[in-house]
Amino acid sequence: MSTSATEREPRTAGGPARRRVDLPSPLRHLLLAALALAAVAGLLLVTGDLTALRLAAVGYTMLAVAGLQLLVGGSGQVSLGHGAFMMIGAYTMALLVLRLPMLPLAGNLVAVVAVATVAGVAVGAATARLHGPYLAGATLILAVGLPGLTHRYHEVLGGSNGLTVRTAGAPPFLQGLVSGSEWKALVVWTAVVLGLAVLATVSTGRLGRRMRAVRDDETAAAMSGIPVGATKVTAFVVASAAGGLAGGLQVYVLGTATPSMFTLSLSLTLLAALVLGGIGSMWGALWAALAVVYLEIWLSDAVRAFELGKDVENNLPIVLFGVLLILVLRFQPLGLHGILQRLRALLRRAR
Amino acid sequence: MTTTATEHLLTAEGITVRFGGLTALDGVGLRVRPDGVTGLIGPNGAGKTTLFNVLSGILRPSAGTLTWKGGPPPGRRPHHLARAGIARTFQGLHLFPLMTVLDNVVAGADRLARGGPLSLVTGLGRHHRDERELRARALAALERFGVADTAHRLPGTLPYGVQKQVALARACVCDPELLLLDEPAGGLSGGQVDELAAQIRSLARDTAVVLVEHHMDLVMRVCDHIVVLDFGRVISAGTPDEVRADPAVTRAYLGTAGEGDAR
Numbered sequence: 083m084s085t086s087a088t089e090r091e092p093r094t095a096g097g098p099a100r101r102r103v104d105l106p107s108p109l110r111h112l113l114l115a116a117l118a119l120a121a122v123a124g125l126l127l128v129t130g131d132l133t134a135l136r137l138a139a140v141g142y143t144m145l146a147v148a149g150l151q152l153l154v155g156g157s158g159q160v161s162l163g164h165g166a167f168m169m170i171g172a173y174t175m176a177l178l179v180l181r182l183p184m185l186p187l188a189g190n191l192v193a194v195v196a197v198a199t200v201a202g203v204a205v206g207a208a209t210a211r212l213h214g215p216y217l218a219g220a221t222l223i224l225a226v227g228l229p230g231l232t233h234r235y236h237e238v239l240g241g242s243n244g245l246t247v248r249t250a251g252a253p254p255f256l257q258g259l260v261s262g263s264e265w266k267a268l269v270v271w272t273a274v275v276l277g278l279a280v281l282a283t284v285s286t287g288r289l290g291r292r293m294r295a296v297r298d299d300e301t302a303a304a305m306s307g308i309p310v311g312a313t314k315v316t317a318f319v320v321a322s323a324a325g326g327l328a329g330g331l332q333v334y335v336l337g338t339a340t341p342s343m344f345t346l347s348l349s350l351t352l353l354a355a356l357v358l359g360g361i362g363s364m365w366g367a368l369w370a371a372l373a374v375v376y377l378e379i380w381l382s383d384a385v386r387a388f389e390l391g392k393d394v395e396n397n398l399p400i401v402l403f404g405v406l407l408i409l410v411l412r413f414q415p416l417g418l419h420g421i422l423q424r425l426r427a428l429l430r431r432a433r
Numbered sequence: 434m435t436t437t438a439t440e441h442l443l444t445a446e447g448i449t450v451r452f453g454g455l456t457a458l459d460g461v462g463l464r465v466r467p468d469g470v471t472g473l474i475g476p477n478g479a480g481k482t483t484l485f486n487v488l489s490g491i492l493r494p495s496a497g498t499l500t501w502k503g504g505p506p507p508g509r510r511p512h513h514l515a516r517a518g519i520a521r522t523f524q525g526l527h528l529f530p531l532m533t534v535l536d537n538v539v540a541g542a543d544r545l546a547r548g549g550p551l552s553l554v555t556g557l558g559r560h561h562r563d564e565r566e567l568r569a570r571a572l573a574a575l576e577r578f579g580v581a582d583t584a585h586r587l588p589g590t591l592p593y594g595v596q597k598q599v600a601l602a603r604a605c606v607c608d609p610e611l612l613l614l615d616e617p618a619g620g621l622s623g624g625q626v627d628e629l630a631a632q633i634r635s636l637a638r639d640t641a642v643v644l645v646e647h648h649m650d651l652v653m654r655v656c657d658h659i660v661v662l663d664f665g666r667v668i669s670a671g672t673p674d675e676v677r678a679d680p681a682v683t684r685a686y687l688g689t690a691g692e693g694d695a696r
Contacts, residue, residue, distance in 0.1 A: 106561040283556040288546055288564060291532075295540040298529035305489060305527075306603065307515035307544035316554070 111282045115275035122271045131263040135335065136375055138267040141274040142331040144371035147356050148281050148364060149324025154353070155361040156285050157317035158297030160214065163205075163221030164352050166228040167322040169344035171198045171329030176245035176339040177238075187250070191273055191330055198326020199319055206318030210311045225349040229341035244340030247333065270331045277327050282364055284320055293317050347400065354407050360419025369418040377402060441500075442467040442611055442641050443488065443519075448497035450483055450665075457483045458494070459665040463643075465611060470633060470642045472656035472673075474649070476685060479662040481645040482524065485613055488643070489521045490514040516544045520609035524616045526600045528588040534599050535584040538571035541603035545570060574606040575599075578632070594625050601632070611641045618648035630655050653677065661685065 105113070122141075126134055150164045174197045178190045185193070209220045232239040239245065251262035260268070284290055292313045295303040300310050333339045351374060359370030378399045385395040414420045443465040450458040458480045465471055473481050486492035488499070490511040499506050507517040520541075529537050546567060548559035575581040578598040588596050597617065604612060617633070618626050626648060633655045636642055646652045652659065652673070659676040661669040663685040669676050676682055 104565075106556070107564075108556045284554070287553075287556045287560060288543065288548075288567070289553050289556075291536060291540050292543065294532050294536070295529050295543075298531050299527050301491065301511070302523065302527035302529065303540070304491075304511035305515050305521050305523075306541045307512050307607070308540065309510075309512045 107287055108279070108283045111279040114282075115279040118278075119271055119275045122275075123268060126260075126264050126267055131261050134261070134263040134267040136379065138263075138270040138331075138335045139375045140368075140371045141267070141270045142328040142335070143352075143355075143374050144367050145274045145277045145331070146325050146328035147352055147359065147370045147374075148278055148367035149321040149328070150352055150356050151361065151364070151367050152281055152285050152290075152293070152324070153317050153321035154356060155366075156290055156297065157293035157314055159314060159317060160218045160353070161221040161318075161321070162218050162346070162349050162353065163224035163228075164321070164325050165344045165346070165349035166221070166224040167198055167201060167325035168329030168332065168348070169228055169339075169341075170201050170322075171195075171326030172333045172339040172344065173232075173239060173245065173329075174198070174326070175330035175333040176247050179247040179249060179333075180245060187269065187334070191327065194330035195323050195327050198329075199323045201326070202319035202322025203315070205322070206315040209318070210315050221349075222346070225344075225346045229344055232341040240340075242341055244338055244343075246338045249334050249337060266335050270335060273327060273331055277324055278364065278367075281320070281324060285364075289313075289316065351400070351403065354403055358403070358407050358410050358417055360417030362416065363419045365422075366417055366419040369422075373403075373406075373418070377406075440467075441465060442502060444500040445484070445488065446498050446500070448484065448487055448494045448499075450480070450487060450492060451495045457665050458487070460497070461662065461665065461667055463488075463660060463667075465641050465643055466658075467610070467641050468637065469657035470637045470644060470655050472652040472659040473643060473645045473662065474647075474652055474659060474676075475662035475668075478664075479685075480665040481662055482615060483665075484662070485521065485615055485643075485645055488514075489519060489613060518610035519613065520604040520607065520611070521613035522600045522604045522615055522617065524619065526588075526596055528596060528600055528603070530587065530589055532587075533585050534575065534580065534588060534591070535568070535571055537588060537599060538574055538603045538606050539567050542567045542570050542574075542606040545607050571602075571606055574602040577605075578602040593620055594622070597621065605636065605640075609640055611643065612636060614642060614644045614646075616645055616647065618646055618651050626651055 122137065125137065129137075146164065146168055150161065153159050153161055153164075171194045174194045175190055178185055178193055205221075205224065209217055212220055232244065233241055249266075251257075252260050252265035256265065285293070292303070292308045295306060295308055296310050296313045303313075304310050329344070332343070355370035355374045356366065358373055359368070360366030381399050381402060382395050385391075385398060410417055414424070416423070441464045443463075445461065445463040448458050448461045448463075449456065461480070461484060463471075463473075463484065473484065475481055483492065487494050490506075490509055490513065493509065501507065501514075501517060507513050529540060532540065546553075546559075546563040548563050552558035552560040552563070572581060572584065575584055578601055580595055580598045580602065583591055583595060583599070588599060591599070597620075601617070614633070617629055621629060630651055633642060633644070637655075644652065644656065656673055659671065659673055660667055661676060661679075661682050668681045668685055669679040671679070
């Protein structure tokens, strides 16, 4: 027992090993999810409506980035089309609300995940034999091409105006207690922490190990009895489902789905944010989401304060993002998460 | 040969591999008994690793048949053969560079997990028990090869000899029935080779071992049976003593005996 307790804490070599209760991984991650949700709820209590909406945005962005994390960091497949799966989720959500208004929200979200999963299977199976830049190219086509569908099927998908939906606010018995925005943020984060729990369970379990093995060395993975193709497709499907759910949640919050929300630059931003936040850790996805949401807001505020004009406001975030990305890659390849870990190590040593 | 095919773990017959105009293997046959060590030797470019790649499913032969336990092999992909009980090491080690040593070996034990696809994807059901068992097996394997203290290091940070032991542990962790070792002595010092010889003999008690090796001393010491390849053909086979005495082998290796005869 004592040996298993020590080996579970590889990083505390030298220090005393922390003992952890040996819970099954889905249960452990659900507990962590509940804690995270409680923390977000607490945060919502002390902040206003505007922050609630921004927190909701952080939530679904984090889910999307975490899905990409599993795909890129976990299985080593670089996708430039993650935004396309968000778009599939978003339009599925919007169409469900418009066409089947009797479905409850939870039902809609399950359906969104199902549709994104099917799309992930289709694309993943088709691209399973593609490596590195070729896979990136194929997914790039998806990101570029998919928004065009909204023009081709204008009647159903609403063209460049997209689809606008009304989603219900807080249930009657909670009205007065929580505002509509706060309720939406809570709903989003509930779905997000559940999604993150699934992603964490996958990536820390046997499937995640299979993915890492395939990422590191396909031949050796195969000779270890790991089905390489199936593992890559599975990673793609799980990431697509996470992206789809994130898109669905985005529509739930914003009440609209337009092609301009899901351009190639979204896919690129997600990938860049993942690297910036830190590949290889769920925390990286959180820092990434915070960066995506708040950098844009702070920059717009700054631009307005200095009266620099609309063009600057539109393009400055992406410039700063690029500069940050280059700096991070140059000085700390493990991203913001790597920087924080280094700081923590320094603090520990100082103590 | 008095033994029948069913007594062999693995039989390869008439294996031919062509890369464009080059015939790397030309009708090679190999029979592996369920116990003992078979050595596969031959000069550089004789086709030893190519034959390994065929046996482990990485390369599909242009012609020839493989028989696993008297029947057709359980699939043609490497992972099918691995799950059936064929493990191999690589000349270039092929450890998973970004995974810890322990994770490397746990990945090698993947086929021992008994949970189905649902438990694999959801982490429910047997998954938790599987993970615990796989981990325990991996630690035991690391212990067996004397590298348990490196469990949480990355392979790239370890000396080459230690990495080789990790690769062995990864191949052996799931008790394969057939173990293919590709140049296990390459890059090892004299003392390490002695240790390796003892390890191979000990492994051969529970599993069939096929060995590709240039280190003749090791081959002669550990092998029960030796097959000599040259230019993609089997030129000799037998016990170490028989092979050593075979003039065809001397000719292939030194190229002088034939000329000597002619003079």
